[in-house]
Amino acid sequence: MPSQARSGVTVTAILDATIQVLIGDGLTRLTTTRVATRAGVSVGTLYQYFADKRSLVAAVKQRHLGEIVGVVEQACAMNRGAPLRVMVTSLCHAFIDAKIRRVDESRALYSAGAEVDGDVLVRAASLRAQQAIAAMLVTAPDATFEDPAVAALMLSTATIGPVQALLEAGAPAPMVALLRTHLTELCVGYVERIGGSGAARSTVGR
Amino acid sequence: MPSQARSGVTVTAILDATIQVLIGDGLTRLTTTRVATRAGVSVGTLYQYFADKRSLVAAVKQRHLGEIVGVVEQACAMNRGAPLRVMVTSLCHAFIDAKIRRVDESRALYSAGAEVDGDVLVRAASLRAQQAIAAMLVTAPDATFEDPAVAALMLSTATIGPVQALLEAGAPAPMVALLRTHLTELCVGYVERIGGSGAARSTVGR
Amino acid sequence: MPSQARSGVTVTAILDATIQVLIGDGLTRLTTTRVATRAGVSVGTLYQYFADKRSLVAAVKQRHLGEIVGVVEQACAMNRGAPLRVMVTSLCHAFIDAKIRRVDESRALYSAGAEVDGDVLVRAASLRAQQAIAAMLVTAPDATFEDPAVAALMLSTATIGPVQALLEAGAPAPMVALLRTHLTELCVGYVERIGGSGAARSTVGR
Amino acid sequence: MPSQARSGVTVTAILDATIQVLIGDGLTRLTTTRVATRAGVSVGTLYQYFADKRSLVAAVKQRHLGEIVGVVEQACAMNRGAPLRVMVTSLCHAFIDAKIRRVDESRALYSAGAEVDGDVLVRAASLRAQQAIAAMLVTAPDATFEDPAVAALMLSTATIGPVQALLEAGAPAPMVALLRTHLTELCVGYVERIGGSGAARSTVGR
DNA sequence: CATGAATGAGGTTTCATTCAT
DNA sequence: TATGAATGAAACCTCATTCAT
Numbered sequence: 001m002p003s004q005a006r007s008g009v010t011v012t013a014i015l016d017a018t019i020q021v022l023i024g025d026g027l028t029r030l031t032t033t034r035v036a037t038r039a040g041v042s043v044g045t046l047y048q049y050f051a052d053k054r055s056l057v058a059a060v061k062q063r064h065l066g067e068i069v070g071v072v073e074q075a076c077a078m079n080r081g082a083p084l085r086v087m088v089t090s091l092c093h094a095f096i097d098a099k100i101r102r103v104d105e106s107r108a109l110y111s112a113g114a115e116v117d118g119d120v121l122v123r124a125a126s127l128r129a130q131q132a133i134a135a136m137l138v139t140a141p142d143a144t145f146e147d148p149a150v151a152a153l154m155l156s157t158a159t160i161g162p163v164q165a166l167l168e169a170g171a172p173a174p175m176v177a178l179l180r181t182h183l184t185e186l187c188v189g190y191v192e193r194i195g196g197s198g199a200a201r202s203t204v205g206r
Numbered sequence: 207m208p209s210q211a212r213s214g215v216t217v218t219a220i221l222d223a224t225i226q227v228l229i230g231d232g233l234t235r236l237t238t239t240r241v242a243t244r245a246g247v248s249v250g251t252l253y254q255y256f257a258d259k260r261s262l263v264a265a266v267k268q269r270h271l272g273e274i275v276g277v278v279e280q281a282c283a284m285n286r287g288a289p290l291r292v293m294v295t296s297l298c299h300a301f302i303d304a305k306i307r308r309v310d311e312s313r314a315l316y317s318a319g320a321e322v323d324g325d326v327l328v329r330a331a332s333l334r335a336q337q338a339i340a341a342m343l344v345t346a347p348d349a350t351f352e353d354p355a356v357a358a359l360m361l362s363t364a365t366i367g368p369v370q371a372l373l374e375a376g377a378p379a380p381m382v383a384l385l386r387t388h389l390t391e392l393c394v395g396y397v398e399r400i401g402g403s404g405a406a407r408s409t410v411g412r
Numbered sequence: 413m414p415s416q417a418r419s420g421v422t423v424t425a426i427l428d429a430t431i432q433v434l435i436g437d438g439l440t441r442l443t444t445t446r447v448a449t450r451a452g453v454s455v456g457t458l459y460q461y462f463a464d465k466r467s468l469v470a471a472v473k474q475r476h477l478g479e480i481v482g483v484v485e486q487a488c489a490m491n492r493g494a495p496l497r498v499m500v501t502s503l504c505h506a507f508i509d510a511k512i513r514r515v516d517e518s519r520a521l522y523s524a525g526a527e528v529d530g531d532v533l534v535r536a537a538s539l540r541a542q543q544a545i546a547a548m549l550v551t552a553p554d555a556t557f558e559d560p561a562v563a564a565l566m567l568s569t570a571t572i573g574p575v576q577a578l579l580e581a582g583a584p585a586p587m588v589a590l591l592r593t594h595l596t597e598l599c600v601g602y603v604e605r606i607g608g609s610g611a612a613r614s615t616v617g618r
Numbered sequence: 619m620p621s622q623a624r625s626g627v628t629v630t631a632i633l634d635a636t637i638q639v640l641i642g643d644g645l646t647r648l649t650t651t652r653v654a655t656r657a658g659v660s661v662g663t664l665y666q667y668f669a670d671k672r673s674l675v676a677a678v679k680q681r682h683l684g685e686i687v688g689v690v691e692q693a694c695a696m697n698r699g700a701p702l703r704v705m706v707t708s709l710c711h712a713f714i715d716a717k718i719r720r721v722d723e724s725r726a727l728y729s730a731g732a733e734v735d736g737d738v739l740v741r742a743a744s745l746r747a748q749q750a751i752a753a754m755l756v757t758a759p760d761a762t763f764e765d766p767a768v769a770a771l772m773l774s775t776a777t778i779g780p781v782q783a784l785l786e787a788g789a790p791a792p793m794v795a796l797l798r799t800h801l802t803e804l805c806v807g808y809v810e811r812i813g814g815s816g817a818a819r820s821t822v823g824r
Numbered sequence: 825c826a827t828g829a830a831t832g833a834g835g836t837t838t839c840a841t842t843c844a845t
Numbered sequence: 846t847a848t849g850a851a852t853g854a855a856a857c858c859t860c861a862t863t864c865a866t
Contacts, residue, residue, distance in 0.1 A: 042831045088259050113319015157367035165363040189395025248848045454852045525731015569779035577775040594772050600808025660827045
């Protein structure tokens with residue numbers, strides 16, 4: 001099986017073509033032939049590297065989620081011990097940046113929905129992100145969280161909606177700037193309320 | 207289209223069957239015959255009420271979105287003039303309640319993704335919700351919003367992720383209770399930071 | 413499922429077309445499209461009556477075997493109590509006649525080999541024939557068989573080869589006549605040796 | 619064709635692999651790649667020795683038939699001039715022994731049916747066997763055959779069925795012993811009736 | 825000579841849609 | 846109006862065969 005030696009170039013071409021077709025035609029009209037043609041290979045070659053249509057789309061999904069989660073994990077690692085506000089701000093920026101870098105993929109996969117592999121892949125990726133976020137949150141010098149896992153869950157899931165609504169819809173630059181600010185406000189407001197120190201804490205207590 | 211006609215029973219049966227099939231088999235394996243069978247009618251009858259498969263799924267989508275948005279609009283209407291915190295709390299509760307009432311539909315349509323009608327329907331529904339929310343926000347006696355539309359956009363999109371992650375994944379009751387609290391914290395924290403009165407305001411300004 | 417109400421005409425047309433294609437092109441080049449076309453229906457219709465290609469060929473096989481075995485059973489039933497020689501002669505004639513009536517089917521199915529359903533169907537049919545033959549043999553007034561089952565097995569299997577070699581190869585009438593005589597000699601010689609009465613018996617004993 | 623060449627080892631490995639695949643998967647699922655893999659060579663190498671899939675299977679068929687016929691010819695040669703009963707008994711034993719030695723091949727090729735090269739190879743082999751048998755029969759001191767060719771045809775074809783039914787179905791040793799006896803009885807009974815001397819002759823004449 | 829990735833024609837099967845009853 | 850058999854375009858996938866290395 002060449003799946004081992006996956007001739008990187010060919011595989012990448014196929015994955016990219018898959019995204020293009022997914023964006024242009026949607027999952028239902030994504031045919032293996034169309035993908036192969038767009039990738040400049042034959043169907044046979046496509047099937048040499050991917051067992052079937054499902055695993056083709058799953059691979060695209062996997063690659064995308066992996067990249068995003070990787071960025072999130074990196075941001076979390078780099079901000080351990082930082083003030084809460086810095087943590088959350090960095091996280092939001094990193095997430096938005098990563099999404100911007102792969103808007104196409106995002107759009108494509110969003111349109112595909114959970115048809116492929118249900119949510120298994122998404123949930124796994126989300127979990128990885130949540131663990132990284134939770135691990136970061138507990139190192140905040142100016143905050144203490146009763147339940148860091150829940151906080152991480154909220155942060156990771158609440159950011160997706162706004163980002164999708166704007167980025168994937170093709171919002172213009174000023175709008176993206178606004179998103180950046182407001183998403184940060186959203187997240188900072190949340191963590192300060194539930195885990196924040198000093199003034200913020202007292203607000204919650206009120 | 208006689209879909210509006212008296213044979214409401216049949217139409218409802220078909221729509222419900224569509225959801226069942228969507229949940230059980232996903233959009234890709236949703237066939238008109240299967241839907242008809244599950245609904246207890248013949249394919250011919252199905253085509254009497256729906257022009258094609260696309261409009262069948264679109265109708266389900268429409269019905270679901272309409273219900274959710276209706277609930278949101280109602281909550282917004284009932285809370286005009288209320289304190290900001292009350293507004294947002296009510297909104298979150300109303301949204302979660304509505305989603306709980308139709309978890310199946312939510313799950314089904316989520317799995318279908320944007321395959322049908324792209325995002326047009328979703329975006330339209332979201333817009334309606336945002337308008338209702340914005341209209342409510344500006345009546346808050348204890349807050350002033352620079353850009354109520356953006357605030358409404360953030361509120362309506364940020365709530366979706368957490369709700370999906372927990373509700374549609376089949377979270378147990380205690381988790382749902384947690385969600386309720388944290389979602390409210392998330393939203394209240396946000397609006398108080400960007401439009402909130404007194405102390406909160408000054409925090410933002412700091 | 414219309415498999416119940418199997419519109420006899422259509423099904424028969426499809427089965428006959430299958431045989432034609434089997435004869436003309438062999439199992440490997442038997443395509444469902446070709447069969448459908450030859451039957452004057454669409455592929456879709458074919459699949460409405462047969463789950464897949466395999467069961468299509470299996471149905472042909474089944475029908476053919478059923479007819480042959482039916483004839484054999486009938487011949488056996490009609491010759492109970494008859495003299496051994498009459499029994500065997502009738503059996504051979506009945507078998508040859510039945511085969512002649514369906515030479516095409518025989519040829520077609522022979523060419524298909526055991527590719528479809530292995531030998532299961534053939535073995536089942538053969539067993540039915542053997543039981544009928546054994547049941548007949550034990551009623552012979554002029555013979556006693558130590559092991560009627562084995563005798564029946566031998567008779568039913570030994571006749572196939574010669575019949576195939578001549579009939580299915582398209583032997584001319586005189587050859588067929590010869591076959592009829594010699595096959596009878598073969599079978600009579602055998603049963604008289606192993607179960608035969610009087611003179612024949614003593615021959616064996618000698 | 620270099621198939622005759624020195625690389626006999628490779629060719630043999632390929633032919634054996636073909637049989638294995640034929641037994642395990644049937645002709646329909648026999649792929650050149652699978653055969654090559656099982657043989658421990660690459661597809662390219664396979665195509666170096668066999669023009670195409672058809673000739674690959676044909677070669678297996680040929681080899682098998684050649685072996686069987688060879689054994690038969692040898693038995694016939696060795697029994698020229700022997701008493702009729704000895705001739706036929708030896709023939710039956712030789713045939714059964716040869717088949718037992720290659721049960722796998724037999725099964726494999728039976729399952730393949732006449733898909734490859736129709737019956738041409740089989741008929742040619744059968745003819746060679748018949749000629750050997752006929753040549754032997756005419757040397758019988760205690761019998762005279764009106765039509766030795768027909769006798770040979772009957773003997774060679776009638777033996778196949780029982781042997782297949784038992785041997786290829788995987789009959790246990792005692793059953794095989796029974797087969798040996800009964801097949802001999804079948805053949806002896808036949809030749810004595812149609813060509814046999816003395817008592818048997820007179821029976822026919824009656 | 826050997827290899828095995830690439831090719832693409834073609835086979836099986838599904839399913840949206842129609843229309844005669 | 847309701848039915849569901851028939852249709853056939855089109856999708857997925859396989860595999861015999863080639864050819865550059």
